[in-house]
Amino acid sequence: MDTTTATQPELPVTILRPAKGWSAINLGDLWRYRELVYFLSWRDVKVRYKQAALGVAWAVIQPLVTVLVFTFIFGNKANLPVPGPIGYYPLLTMSGLLPWQLFAGALTRSSNSLVHNSNLLTKVYFPRLILPFSSVMAGLVDFGVSFVILLGMMLYYGKWPTWTILWLIPLTLLTVLASLAVGLWLSALNVNYRDVQQAMPFLVTTWMYASPVAYAGDLITGRFSQIVYALNPMAGIIQGYRWALFGGDPPGMLFLISLGVVALLFVTGLYYFKRMERTFADMV
Amino acid sequence: MSDLAIRVENLGKQYRIGAPVERYHTLRDSLTGAMTAAKTRLRSAFSTNGSGRSQDGADTIWALKDVSFEVKQGQVLGIIGRNGAGKSTLLKLLARVTDPTEGSAEIRGRVGSLLEVGTGFHPELTGRENIYLNGAILGMKRAEIERKFDEIVAFSEVEQFLDTPVKRYSNGMYLRLAFAVAAHLEPEILVVDEVLAVGDAEFQRKCLGKMSDVAREGRTVLFVSHNMSAILRLTDESLLIDKGHLVLRAPSPRAVDEYMARGFSQLGERTWTANEIPADAAPFRPLALRLRNAQGKVVDTIRSVEPASIEIEYCLDAPLTGLRVGFHLINSRGEHAFTSFDVDDPSQFEQMGMRPAGRYVSRCSLPVDFLNEGRFIVWMNASSYRIRRYFQDEQALTFTVDATGAPGMHWPEPRLGPVRPRLEWKVEAVP
Numbered sequence: 001m002d003t004t005t006a007t008q009p010e011l012p013v014t015i016l017r018p019a020k021g022w023s024a025i026n027l028g029d030l031w032r033y034r035e036l037v038y039f040l041s042w043r044d045v046k047v048r049y050k051q052a053a054l055g056v057a058w059a060v061i062q063p064l065v066t067v068l069v070f071t072f073i074f075g076n077k078a079n080l081p082v083p084g085p086i087g088y089y090p091l092l093t094m095s096g097l098l099p100w101q102l103f104a105g106a107l108t109r110s111s112n113s114l115v116h117n118s119n120l121l122t123k124v125y126f127p128r129l130i131l132p133f134s135s136v137m138a139g140l141v142d143f144g145v146s147f148v149i150l151l152g153m154m155l156y157y158g159k160w161p162t163w164t165i166l167w168l169i170p171l172t173l174l175t176v177l178a179s180l181a182v183g184l185w186l187s188a189l190n191v192n193y194r195d196v197q198q199a200m201p202f203l204v205t206t207w208m209y210a211s212p213v214a215y216a217g218d219l220i221t222g223r224f225s226q227i228v229y230a231l232n233p234m235a236g237i238i239q240g241y242r243w244a245l246f247g248g249d250p251p252g253m254l255f256l257i258s259l260g261v262v263a264l265l266f267v268t269g270l271y272y273f274k275r276m277e278r279t280f281a282d283m284v
Numbered sequence: 285m286s287d288l289a290i291r292v293e294n295l296g297k298q299y300r301i302g303a304p305v306e307r308y309h310t311l312r313d314s315l316t317g318a319m320t321a322a323k324t325r326l327r328s329a330f331s332t333n334g335s336g337r338s339q340d341g342a343d344t345i346w347a348l349k350d351v352s353f354e355v356k357q358g359q360v361l362g363i364i365g366r367n368g369a370g371k372s373t374l375l376k377l378l379a380r381v382t383d384p385t386e387g388s389a390e391i392r393g394r395v396g397s398l399l400e401v402g403t404g405f406h407p408e409l410t411g412r413e414n415i416y417l418n419g420a421i422l423g424m425k426r427a428e429i430e431r432k433f434d435e436i437v438a439f440s441e442v443e444q445f446l447d448t449p450v451k452r453y454s455n456g457m458y459l460r461l462a463f464a465v466a467a468h469l470e471p472e473i474l475v476v477d478e479v480l481a482v483g484d485a486e487f488q489r490k491c492l493g494k495m496s497d498v499a500r501e502g503r504t505v506l507f508v509s510h511n512m513s514a515i516l517r518l519t520d521e522s523l524l525i526d527k528g529h530l531v532l533r534a535p536s537p538r539a540v541d542e543y544m545a546r547g548f549s550q551l552g553e554r555t556w557t558a559n560e561i562p563a564d565a566a567p568f569r570p571l572a573l574r575l576r577n578a579q580g581k582v583v584d585t586i587r588s589v590e591p592a593s594i595e596i597e598y599c600l601d602a603p604l605t606g607l608r609v610g611f612h613l614i615n616s617r618g619e620h621a622f623t624s625f626d627v628d629d630p631s632q633f634e635q636m637g638m639r640p641a642g643r644y645v646s647r648c649s650l651p652v653d654f655l656n657e658g659r660f661i662v663w664m665n666a667s668s669y670r671i672r673r674y675f676q677d678e679q680a681l682t683f684t685v686d687a688t689g690a691p692g693m694h695w696p697e698p699r700l701g702p703v704r705p706r707l708e709w710k711v712e713a714v715p
Contacts, residue, residue, distance in 0.1 A: 033423075038420075
């Protein structure tokens, strides 16, 4: 009898049972839903500028105005030092803003991703990881625009990038990973504690001043300050960006620490997310 | 085993009462909320004598418990039960929206859920964009959506508005588009929950047609509805769920009968609490619907050979023009017996054209020798023809008719049809 049973092999069998502790990340599932990542990111990008009169111009205005303000206050008034290879304050702050805006935007959006998409969470199944993941990806469009602005500024100031600019690829990847790592933590926490939503703007502003966006990294002196500074993954990433674009001393040690911190946050964030995942639909 | 689409074993889902509905919006709420949450957590940590967490504590509820059943491939299975009985929880578990607390289930094939059509529609995006987005959310591949795109558009009848943001769509257009996408998902297992309650009659017919198509193609359908006539029409077998337990699995007519027998023990009277009345019912406010027997007593069983009456008591908070209050009567096989409104008489309608605000009772007399034996559903309706439906309750009341003494009762055979009139017969011998 067994030989004749025509089991339809193309039908996937799903087993439902109570999730216990660390449920393994279903990579196959994530891969099957890869197009959803694209569609959700595309939706985020599209909707963001849809009813804005200036539309995509906002992606240009935001970084430009920030650079102008910083240049006026920190460059002209406070007269913060600019390292030799960079030369000009607007370049210093724009090269910091580039990864920072990617990080901050991705972090904010991914932290709110589960709560904002609660109507999806409670109605259809898809790997929940897709929500924070796709909201991080949506920031890459703005990043591209900012990058073109920076290139324009570099040409204006007569700074030609060297082959080290290729380092931007792994650096950008690391930025995305860092925001995803923190985003995993915060999005899952946000489901149960809306405090996260309240704390977000404050957290982002504070974090920016703790990162070398408006100043150069070598401004931080003293053993203790340097250790605290190094624990911020964005410190290593931003200094890495500046090195890749303008040369100078590569931030070797600092970069390795950033890498370690990101890896730690990512793995624990993933664990926490997967542990909380099964209650998202009930709690959100 | 291979011809099973779904096998569910001892499935159970436990919820914490209170926690899921809380929402934090302000910082103060968050802080006080976080503190209460911490307190509750502490309390539950101490109250369980170190055994971890309480499983049957007073603050938890089993929405579903010990549910086991199997569904064959290609079967159309109805799921019935009162609101809050656990039907939706069961569908949510099968659709993998939430995880079970205990037990397990095995599902063969892709589950397409129509738990709520239009999930993930974004108001700012156009119809075209939403088809792609919604399709992807429901688990379709991009190529699959492209292949079915024209079919979806044709089904939804919104061709001209494809490039208009859906926020400018009418309610009906929005629903049609949403249903069209979901209906073309072509999953092996389709889960349908109450979608047929929405949209106009024409569209409902279309939806039902699509569902039978799906069933005819040999796909499995789980159909949850409060509409007993739809259940009887579309399913052969049904599960009856009550208070989280699977009470009965039987051929649909029997399950429906059992549901009606146990579901409404309000003894001939139905009253509505404030939160059961939708806000858009105003200024119409239903108060009660009663069944009275020949002696004027409120009962849930009447005799076919005695007169009875159905009365609807309601308040008008403002004067209403063109109002008609009445009901449809449906038997337990889903057959429509009749529809009647209080101003069916044209002269009375003219006289009552404008009803001033106040409290009313509309009373309908059921004649003698009229209804057949069995159970009946009163589907109440208050509307102004072609203007608005103020209120309706598809199952305001159910009652039983006892046919003792009715025509033909000396033969113990069941008679079909909702009515059992005493008609005059003359028998003549023809030479």
